[in-house]
Amino acid sequence: MDSIVIRFSAPFTLESNYCYLTTKNFKSNFLSSIPRTKSFNFKLENQTKGQNGVVFDESAYEAERLSLDAKARQSMAETSKREVEMGTEDDPKAWKWVIRKRVWDLMETRNFSQNPRPVHHRIPNFVGAAVAAKNLGGLEEFQVAGCVKVNPDSPQKQVRFLTLSGGKKLLTPQPRLRTGFFSVLESSMLSPSTINEACTSVGVAKYGRPIGLDEKIKVDLIVIGSVAVDPKTGARLGKGEGFAELEYGMLRYMGAIDDSTPVVTSVHDCQLVDDIPVEKLLIHDVPVDIICTPTQVIFTNTTIPKPQGIYWDKLSPEKLGQIRILRELKSRIERETGQKLPSSPSEKLPPTAQRKRR
Incomplete structure (x- = not known):
């Protein structure tokens, strides 16, 4: 396999363990000029495969x-x-x-x-x-x-x-x-x-x-x-x-x-x-x-009672909005019991990461 060194605005390195670069614009503007008999393989720096083979x-x-x-x-x-x-x-x-x-x-x-x-x-x-x-x-x-x-x-x-x-x-x-x-x-x-x-x-x-x-x-x-x-x-x-x-x-x-x-x-x-x-x-x-x-x-030999679960009346709508797993749990309990769980008043919270809806 032939290889070539190319400078990109984002960092790339050539390694033996690689993933294929498939950016559409790159393919249309550059790869079309490369003979089809050649193969080029790149790996984004700091990208690795985590559990289940997902690129991290x-x-x-x-x-x-x-x-x-x-x-x-x-x-x-x-x-x-x-x-x-x-x-x-x-x-x-x-x-x-x-x-x-x-x-x-x-x-x-x-x-x-x-x-x-x-x-x-x-x-x-x-x-x-x-x-x-x-x-x-x-x-x-x-x-x-x-x-x-x-x-x-x-x-x-x-x-x-x-x-x-x-x-x-x-x-x-x-x-x-x-x-x-x-x-x-x-x-x-x-x-x-x-x-x-x-x-x-x-x-x-x-x-x-x-x-x-x-x-x-x-x-x-x-x-x-x-x-x-x-x-x-x-x-x-x-x-x-x-x-x-x-x-x-x-x-x-x-x-x-x-x-x-x-x-x-x-x-x-x-x-x-x-x-x-x-x-x-x-x-x-x-x-x-x-x-x-x-x-x-x-x-400590503490005598303070330990929490028995989630206290929904202490959770604001904003807190629930940030934490998907809590929303899932709340929905599950409401389905199982047929009753709507309470929540606390609204509060100002820090922003969280964008998540894909499942």
């Missing part, structure tokens, strides 16, 4: 993720400012933003957080996250678990690595559930050289097997990120979007978890607080059973 554009996925994350953080910043200004009497969630901001400010001021920074409106990628993950990996609850659900945030990347390298099944949600539901990864899907990549958001999308609501799966341990957590009560605050609660509720609906499924978080010691008012927690807030920091492991 890593650069496009990461660029979109970063853009949407930035917009989401801006929206959360506006929400926190608005709710704090309204005060606790007008908004029962304002106190949460006060605690979050105190922790975020402390971590920034004392450099307790690694990149990405600034740490505000994120699950902090705290200094010592790998050590905390090692402590988590030493838990009996982790060692006996066959399937571990781990959040997709940066500070829990090492937990995801320990899960896969330990031969366990890893269940990870798509970031903000924006492009799907959960992805399952197993060490048998990966090579030693790809396990580390599979622990990233791009790697999960590239190597993971997407699952739906009818997947028969048992989750033995849940690992979630936190902004602040009370070691005496197990009360926890996330970054304020509520996705950990939604993921927990959907797993309850699927029968994948129950009240006995341990919930663990890994945080910096400065994220331990003692002023989360348990009486002000909402019914869908998820408490934690175990806290792992770089210096200690804490069993």
